[in-house]
Amino acid sequence: MTTLRIDAHVHLWRLSRGDNVSLSPAMGPIWRDMEPDQLVPRMASASVRRVIAVQAAETLAEALFLVGLANRYPIIAGVVAWVEPGSTSIVEECSALASLPVVRGVRPIRDDNRSIAWMLDARLDQGWRALADTALSLDILVQDWREIPLAALLARRLAPLTVILDHCGKPDVAGGQFAPWAVMIEEIAALSNVSCKLSGLMNCAAPGATASDLAPYANHVINSFGPDRVMWASDWPPLDLASDYASWAQITDIILASRPKAEREAILVGTAARIYRLPPERETAS
Secondary structure, eight states: OOOEEEEEOOOBOOOOGOOOOTOOGGGGGSOBBBBBBHHHHHHHHTTTTEEEEOOOSSHHHHHHHHHHHHHHHHEEEEHHHHHOTTOOOOHHHHHHHTTTTHHHHHHEGGGSSSGGGGGGGOOOOOOOOHHHHOOOOOEOSSSSGGGGGHHHHHHTTTSSOOOGGGGGGGOOOTTHHHHHHHHHHHHHHTTTOOOOOHHHOHSOTTTTTTTTHHHHHHHHHHHHHOGGEEEOOOOOOOGTSSSOHHHHHHHHHHHHSSSHHHHIIIIIIIIIHHTTTOOOOOOOOO
């Protein structure tokens, strides 16, 4: 198996900053500061060399926090920042974000995206054009797998944009709702501007899920999108609510074991590096 991998989706937060409103004490083990010093040992357990830090707060201030962390920690190869596409200054905000080399894309969120119907509002078109004009990619977080068609509709409208579907569209693995989700995945995968993150499945499954439980979902994503449009990710720290970093890496290694080396390398490294246009690996600070 390939030993090197890029983690295309982690979150980092410092609770005292005050803008991580989607977090709460009920989340137990992740209701604490989660910063690079907590992440590095987990990366080592899975032979991860670099990560993409994705927004976890609905503020531009958090983007500055993540960029600042990236300046201090070379393991952060890219940042996916939050934006409000309906902002009256969205053109200037996208221009500012794109001027920061480590910012590779954005993930717009409203109310934790309990529904993504808001993203189809035609009044947001200026915001989407601003993303295209600055070559920032668009991550889409779907909280309800039944809204994957909405993500597909948006991606079809935004064909010039590079779109990334997060967490396999969050299928209901625990409830065994494979067939309808699978059709929706095939439909969005038919759009050549869309890629998908192989992540989130442990949180969608019943406790104690194994590679056998998750393989049908993971393999369907890979077969639908192709390895060149699938990127491995952990979704840490939320992953810790269902499993742990090393276990998820081991499960995906089992699922990918029968695939050719070139496919494994694309999923574990190449797709994330290409889609997020990552620079060569930086030297680790001493």
